[in-house]
Amino acid sequence: MRIGVDVGGTNTDAVVMDGRTVLASHKAPTSENVSDGIVAAIGEVLRRADASAADVRTVMIGTTHFTNAFVQRQHLLPVGIVRIALPSSRGIPPLSDWPADIAEAMGPHHHMITGGYQFDGSVADPLDEGAVAAAARSLRNAGIATVAITGLFSPVNPAMEVRAAEIIRQEMPDAALTLSSQIGRMGILERENAAVMNASLAELSREVVGSFRAALTRLDIRAPFFISQNDGTLMSAAFVERYPVLTFASGPTNSMRGAAYLSGLEDALIADIGGTTTDIGVLRNGFPRESSLSVDVGGVRTNFRMPDVLALGLGGGSLVAETDAGLTVGPRSIGYRLTRDALVFGGDTLCATDIAVAAGYAAIGDASRVAHLSAALVQAAVQRIHRIVAEGVDRMKASATPVPLVLVGGGAVLIRDAIGGTSEVIVPEHAGVANAIGASIAQISGETDRVFAYEAVGREAALEEAANEARDKAVAAGADPATLEIIDREEVPLAYMPGGAVRIRVKVSGDLDLARSGDTA
């Protein structure tokens, strides 16, 4: 059996899974020290499943900790920034266009160094190794503990980034090193931004991953554990320690994957209805559809792989009010005060959960406290809630064909009637812990993103080579080769470039190979 855990800002959820079966689930408050909350949640869920630590074969954890830390500018280290691209890109120094507060937290430790590749991976300029060593000594003297290294066209050829890391390692043996080619796509500024974000989280990632390890040790769980990333696949704990930025936005991904699993659907719309917001996403082939626009995280531009999610101001805590313009639901919410301020909990604020109870959709709190609400009011609020979701669904749908809508999250009880544009509305069992379930079923992936010359190698051979590279990466990351599937493939011909130059992005994923060892707690 395996355990899925979702460490959120408010709750830590845990599930025990055996194959496709959810044996037990539990929600516990997230603790100040992350470890205690995990110990409480896993301890309880094991008790409920009547299982022991020795039965656990693997643990999968999803967390929003790193996203929250970056957005709230907490626990961030100043970063040494090494860019290997001169003479190119001198016109745009590192941290350009970052919000002033966070740029200040990163510090002024930039070094722009000669080197880098052309678009086809050939050398544009040899690496100035002396300048790298000098930069490293300067960073060491400034007391810098973490360094982000970004090279020109490193997604095509990472060799200079790797060499620079070796040189820096000699001068700064204890520093955390981030290579942009490990985390980003083409687009040097966005890739460098991601590398710098990642480097700034180096200390927190050791702490948090350490807390995860400590929790499992305290529970006497000796199974390997993994952490989920934003595309619904897993990373080893050791990898997350080095690349925490890849967990950004993994929360919506886990809830969508969990919803897919619980409903058994591969193509559907998913609405995760929480206390304050509803996230609507699209599931294609069992994976979330990714956003194609550049994504700002905490005000910083990135090109991360992120699910394309529409956030609506509707949740279980949404305020219900009668105004001159008619009845409104949300976007303001009583949020975490729901269990104190909602009518059904003895408070005096009318919220969406009260409507669900009054309408007979849910048995939450004390139903007698909403008995006085007029049938007309309840009816109008129910219709408004359904209309908000229906409009969101319409905005996210990729075709006019009705598709199933799967509801997850604690606020799923708000919806009972049909939603326009959907073929059916499904609220699966265990919908409240879909995030933890999504983490528990995450897969291992590998991705290639580089330019091929079709006239030289032919399209079929190029696609095959790209897929093989991606498969090798997935297997190296711990996937079972027998289960690998291509989950995404994209070809973008490069305008103006002759020779049939095409950028190919291929991603494969497969089940975790449990026969091989991961990170043992």
Place this chain on the structure above:
Amino acid sequence: MKLTVEDLPDIATGAALLGTGGGGDPYIGRLLAMHAIEAFGMPEVIDAAALPDDANVFTIAMLGVPTVLGEKAACGDDVDLAVRSLEQYLGRRADALVGIEIGGINSLLPVMAAARLGLPLVDADGMGRAFPEIQMVTYNVYGVPATPLVVTDDHLTSLVVDTRDAAAAEGLVRVASVQMGCSVILSSYPMTGEQVKRTGVHGTLTLALEIGRAIRHGRETGDPVTALVDYLRTTPYYNQCEVLFDGKVVDLSRETRGGFNMGFCHLEALDGSRRRLEVTFQNEHLVAREGGRVRCIVPDLIALVDRETAAPVPAEALRYGQRLKVIGISAAPIMRTPESLAVFGPQAFGLDDPFVPIEQLGD
């Protein structure tokens, strides 16, 4: 026109719209301009009318593959070198710079160049949009030679090209640019103040700024696409415009042909009517057809924008499932003359359909 650093994001948004799918990411141009202004100060932006007839004016632009531009932007010295080399070859100094292409990255690259070189920048360009090739500009249409021109790269290689016509220069420069890393700086069309006044598309930097502002204000009030269209209707060039379609990308094909990004994008209406719109592109969008009927055709502008935010979506970023509004926009009158249509009308892109102004295509 008095420019401020705060204007740059709005210009970038407006330039992305006028890029009609191509032109390169103006975000990079914005950052280049921002840093140049920090180091060298804000350049003076002047109306073409303020130029003396005998002033020496050069264009400045970046040329290359959009994906490569995202990795390898100008270093600055390459920009200076292009202008200085052209001055040296001609034996005369530039008195001002002017843009060649307001759509995309080349909206703001001239701002960077003008700041670095301490030259005034003329509020004008040669198309009021984006086009893929060097000869596709009004300067060429109305008799300004494209050459001599200078191409430079980040290694400070410089190449002077002097040909009998602009199309021949395009052929040579395209080959050279690949050898130079697919991202080069180009200073071309050396001309007089009188020629800028007579052959340019005037006021386009201001228009890009105002378009970006309209979209931003629209986002604050809730309906950016309507705000955008309302603004365009008040402009001297783009006043014939309409939302042609509101749909989702349901099919997409892209291929490289003749060194260009060719393809089409099919959208299906969101209203369940099964109506479909096909947009064909060669780097920039060329024609929008509904059921075989032309709704808008080059040189009129076809912009694809996110239906919620009005963020312009470049052809390289089109993805299956995107929800977009397609806006058809009239080109400047100088772009719709028989002389102009011969250089960048539908036939210049291999299309059989004649040019019909968007206002005559109706619903």
